Each structure stands twice: as structure tokens, then as C-alpha cells.
Amino acid sequence: MTTRIVIHAGFHKTGTTSAQSMLRENSAILDPHVRVFLKEAFEDLTERARAFSIDPKKRTLTTVARAAVAFFDQVARDDPRPILMSSEDLSGHMPGRHGLECYDSAGLVMKCLSDAAFRHFGPDTDVTFYFSTRSPEPWLRSTWWQNLRSTRLTDDFETYVSQFDAARSLDDILEEIAVDIAPARVTSFQLEEAADLPLGPLDPLLTLLELTDLDRSALRVLPPENVQPDLGIDAVFLALNKSALPEKDVQEAKRVVRKMARRFDP
Known part of the structure; x- marks a missing residue:
């Protein structure tokens, strides 16, 4: 039996909260079809990933690898349902905090996750990393707003944006992650395009899981969350x-x- 695993690992401010809220809201309908693990199921792993993003050393990466192994070791091998993990914090701290400009550490964290998954379920495991993305200007504005409301950020939007490398995009990060995690795969979907889908940002995730017996029309759609x-x-x-x-x-x-x-x- 080949286990399918979809890991929704980011990015911040790309509809992740909305997708996760719908996963919680529809858990009773989804449970017969997919094993859903949200942040609370692997909080130690996300904490290690966040710590590594601001202190990218061999020592902190080792703690990420150990936490990934510990998580997968408690997931049953004989359950035929696919697995969905979802937390943007797997990619580390949100840019704009702790001097971070982007997700430079994400590839190594994803490598720890894929290695742990293959170790537990076998080399034929179908592992896909999914990243929701967003157009640059609205994404930067949304991260600015999130940092503004959650921290003592004192930069206006123009000053905030000037600190980021305009030539380095989320797509560049995805290309680097794809190299790091092969033979696992990387795929993405832009929030602006997901807005027109019946289930919004949850839609691409369900498509990746190939839940042929799931009646999507039975799922409750929630309004966007965490919007400025x-x-x-x-x-x-x-x-x-x-x-x-x-x-x-x-x-x-x-x-x-x-x-x-x-x-x-x-």
C-alpha cells in the first residue's frame, strides 16, 4: 500500500488560516477520507522549524529532524487514508520578523520532513509539499499588517517593503525547496486564483489528495479569515x-x- 502525504507548509498570509478553519469545520465529513493533522498535532515540530529559521545551524536543524521523526513515528502505517498536514509555521517565522526577508531555511526543514516520511512509510511513499502563494505586493502588505498588529513594528509600509529583496520571490524559494526535497514533489497555487474556486483556498488541497469518494458539495465554506x-x-x-x-x-x-x-x- 502506497501512502499519499500532502504537506501544506506555507506560506504565511496566503489563505492558510481560512483553509485550516474549513478543515476543522468539516472534520466529521473529511475524517472517513483523510487523516488531517493541523498545527496542534505537531506543535513541537513547528517550534523547531521556527527556531531554525532564525538560527540556521546544524544543531537546530538536528532538532527539526528529530521532531519530524517523532511525529511520523506516531502515525499508523496500516491506515489506507491519505495524510494531510497543514501549518505555515513549518516554513519558519513569517518574513518581517527577526530580520527575516524570506523563507531561506524552508528547504532544509522540508528535507527533514520528507526524510522522516520516507523512513516511516517506505521509499515508495507519495509525498507532495503544497504551498499557497500570493502576488508580491498584496503578500508584502499582508505580512506588514500582520506584523503591525502582532508586534511593535514601527515601519510604515514603504519603509517595510524597502527591506526586502525585490528580485527574490516566493517562486524562487519553491524552486530551491524542490531541489532539496527530491524525490518528493513541490506544487503551489496562488491565492488570487483560489478565490474563484468553490471551496476557496481549500480546493487545491482536496484536489491533490484525490478524494474521489468525497462529496465536496457537502462541505461548509467559510468566509476568509484574518483579513486586514x-x-x-x-x-x-x-x-x-x-x-x-x-x-x-x-x-x-x-x-x-x-x-x-x-x-x-x-
């Missing part, structure tokens, strides 16, 4: 981040503003 509201509150958050207010007060103020913004969310 178009209300100008980014300027408010930027001012809060630049203020001398204590961290606790800044986070509380952001929470209140976000709650107010949700009242106007259509």
Missing part, C-alpha cells in the same frame, strides 16, 4: 507601536480597536 479591514486602522496601530505606552496597554488598545473594526466587517 479596510478602515485605516493600520495608521492607528502604527501610532500605538511608536508610542511610549507599555506593551500590555498597546496590546489592549489594539484588541479594542480590532473589536470595533469587526462591527463594520461586511
